[in-house]
Amino acid sequence: MAFEPPQRLVRALGETAPDGDDWLEKLPERAQQAVEAGELSVERVQVPGGRSSLVVLVRTADGTPAVLKLAPPRARPESERAALAHWGGRGAVQLLEPSGGEGVLLLERLHPDVSVRSLPEAKALLEAAGTLRRLWVEPPEGHAFETVAERTGRQGRAMRAGAEADAEVAPLVDAALAVREELLAGPPEHRLLHGTFRQSKVLGAERMPWLAVGPDPVVGECAFDLARLVRDRVEDLIASPSGAATTRRRVKRLAESLEVDRERLRGWTLFRAVESGVRARRVGRPQDAELLLEFATWL
Structure with a gap:
């Protein structure tokens, strides 16, 4: 599947990208690597999505609905991971994989359009x-x-x-x-x-x-x-x-x-x-x- 970033994400990250940043350029490759590493099956990219990350609706190997989220370092994804782990699902979405790749979060599937x-x-x-x-x-x-x-x-x-x-x-x-x-x-x-x-x-x-x-x-x-x-x-x-x-x-x-x-x-x-x-x-x-x-x- 082609992981084309939504235009909303492209515009937003373009506003804050430091000189020489190539995260968006490498995003499709990163997404494919994350899918393969997690043995995930892809349903679709969430559109219009957010302003700081790519959100992909996926299923795990056992068929569990999940969300794969990829964010650049300037969006502080590792800080997000630490907070979600500390909350442990209390009031916030649950981490399904506590130690994913850098900038890659596998999350509980919510209702993304509601x-x-x-x-x-x-x-x-x-x-x-x-x-x-x-x-x-x-x-x-x-x-x-x-x-x-x-x-x-x-x-x-x-x-x-x-x-x-x-x-x-x-x-x-x-x-x-x-x-x-x-x-x-x-x-x-x-x-x-x-x-x-x-x-x-x-x-x-x-x-x-x-x-x-x-x-x-x-x-x-x-x-x-x-x-x-x-x-x-x-x-x-x-x-x-x-x-x-x-x-x-x-x-x-x-x-x-x-x-x-x-x-x-x-x-x-x-x-x-x-x-x-x-x-x-x-x-x-x-x-x-x-x-x-x-x-x-x-x-």
Whole structure:
């Protein structure tokens, strides 16, 4: 079978590929090697798929439905493997092969075309938040996961560089970086977080109604993890005359339901929206950037 990467993946990885990176070029060969090594039979490549990995629906040698996932090193697949192993299927997709090849994950098959985004908004937020709560556990001893301080420090440097090159975003960047400093000055919280949680990361399953997929794990406070969920369906929020009020209610409702400090959630939501907006401008997605930066002004 020809393992043609979906265009969504090609575009997304093209935005972040370092000079000389040949992962996409070698992907079909890598996929074929992984299939042969695992004695897998291929059903199809998942389309449109994700923005950081190739997802292939397969069956194991005994006929068990599974998912083969291949991701480049910059997507931190080994960190994902470690987090999934630590969760052990509690709230998240299960690893079927704990020690696959580098950048290759063999996962439990969920329902790839059914996410909580298919539910009415209020129900979707409720189910997504309930799933997220199960993931917030103590990290393993001696873990090598990136911390929230480390990740946001790296992001903050890129934001500052973006603001220097684009004066229009400078006030929002200044506000976001100031909020980050305030948040990190507080007592640290050490929980293993999903890292990139949103409604589309929660899929229907057999052993539980909903399970999380695609973590980019990080260790820190729960409000950081919840912040990305606040802006879910941002295009609908921006299009609504009551979008700003809805956003504030969403912050309040999510903070209360998951026992997270409302102001800390608001602060991390601001930082993450500005970071995503500045990054979207940098890689040439002006429409996404406009939505995210307008959303940030409501916070």
